[in-house]
Amino acid sequence: MGILSGLKGLFSGSETTPEPAEEAVEYKGFSIVPAPIKDAGQFRVAATITKGQDDTLQTHNFIRSDLIGSHSQCVEITLRKAKLTIDQLGEAIFQ
Template identity: 50%
Template sequence: MSFLASIKSLFSSSESTTTAPEVAEQSIEYKDFTITPTPIKEGGQYRLSSLITKGSDDLMQSHTFIRSDVVASRDDCIEMTIRKAKIAIDQMGDNLFN
């Protein structure tokens, strides 16, 4: 192993600190939209993430909503995700899917 490679290994991790999104316990309905929180675990924190859908099986539209915010608690993450998803729906409505 070269000198530079050994220094690089001190500052990088061989394991990924980001895991796949987790599906929350339940979805909520808001103004004909369905918000399904999917917090993403990153290290010891959770990134705000959800799936926002609207429509029926024939014409289902979906949008993956991911924020830069991270929090320590999974429950707090779910609460904040729902609140921010509602704000996005209020501001953008059906334009979320464009």
């Protein structure tokens, strides 16, 4: 799969299927829920990052272009990339 066709799949939605969500992982006050997206026999790195509760709940949908062959490996990579994003952006992730 080429870069352009991979990007097209991200926006067209025709070849992607969300997998059932994984359990939430708490990290530095944020909650990360890995949600790999099945895409052409592989899995795309994706998650939902949240912080707060009820009226103060903030949500960021995290989708990357990375395609990984195995579901479990995709979950690991998703968590690593989400934690790195939290470390780099902190609260600014919700802006």
